[in-house]
Amino acid sequence: MKKLVNDARLYLGVARRIGYTMTLGMFNSDRRNSLLSLYQVYRHQQNPEDIIPVDPFIIPKTDVFELLGNDHATCEGVYECGFGHTTEFELKVISNLVKKLNPKTIFEIGTFQGRTTLNMALNTEPDAKIITLDLPSSDLDSTQMKIEEGEIRYVKKESSGERFVGHPMAYKINQVYGDSATFSFAEYENSVDLAFIDGSHAYEYVLNDSRKILSIMRTGGLIIWHDYTNWQGVWSALNELYQTDYQFKNIRHIGGTSIAILEVV
């Protein structure tokens, strides 16, 4: 009921703002920028076939890490990024966090092509291990909870982890398969130093994955969520956890990214 009221408030608030932005707000540059941000979000949720394949942005890329010289991480495939990936900047943020925290055991929910998995492997010590869980395409119709329509395309794929398969860092990575709602996390209890939650973005899944991951974390470990600002399921679940569960009261959103983090105490 509380969620229903919150959702209704959210929709009404957004509808009012969009109404203003599409009329009088067009004369306000902040409003025009907000519209552009919204467009960017939906652009990433289109069908890949609808996207013009030629990248019109020919100017070489850089970011604050490169400009300010405080990029300590080693990265690969940063700019080879598209649907279902962390952005260039987010990948660097995650890689730098990994490099700084030096985790021995990492658990990721949602392997996809393994771009973030590989970059986490690149920034850990030789004896670190990364377990990455992915839902096999064959299990798409038998998940315990409903996944979002818009994420079916990330599940339906020939293989998981092609970015790291055959890479010298692949020895650190252990691929496991299953539905995060039914997967047995028990054997990892109290062993994970860093976790990356980026599986299903449906509200129930984000709640499930957050609680399951918390149950396997070591004290002092770090949980990282992707897509806090991009998917309603993610922000509804994280807002709820933040507001109602004391174990999640220290979640923080990293500004300028869709990443949320929690240091486990």
Ligand SMILES: C[S@@+](CC[C@H](N)C(=O)[O-])C[C@H]1O[C@@H](n2cnc3c(N)ncnc32)[C@H](O)[C@@H]1O
């Ligand atoms: C957005 S992609 C992950 C992107 C990847 N973490 C990265 O940074 O490049 C989401 C992944 O979660 C997986 N997934 C979706 N629902 C899942 C579930 N219930 N259990 C496990 N994995 C799931 C999908 O198969 C897909 O590979």
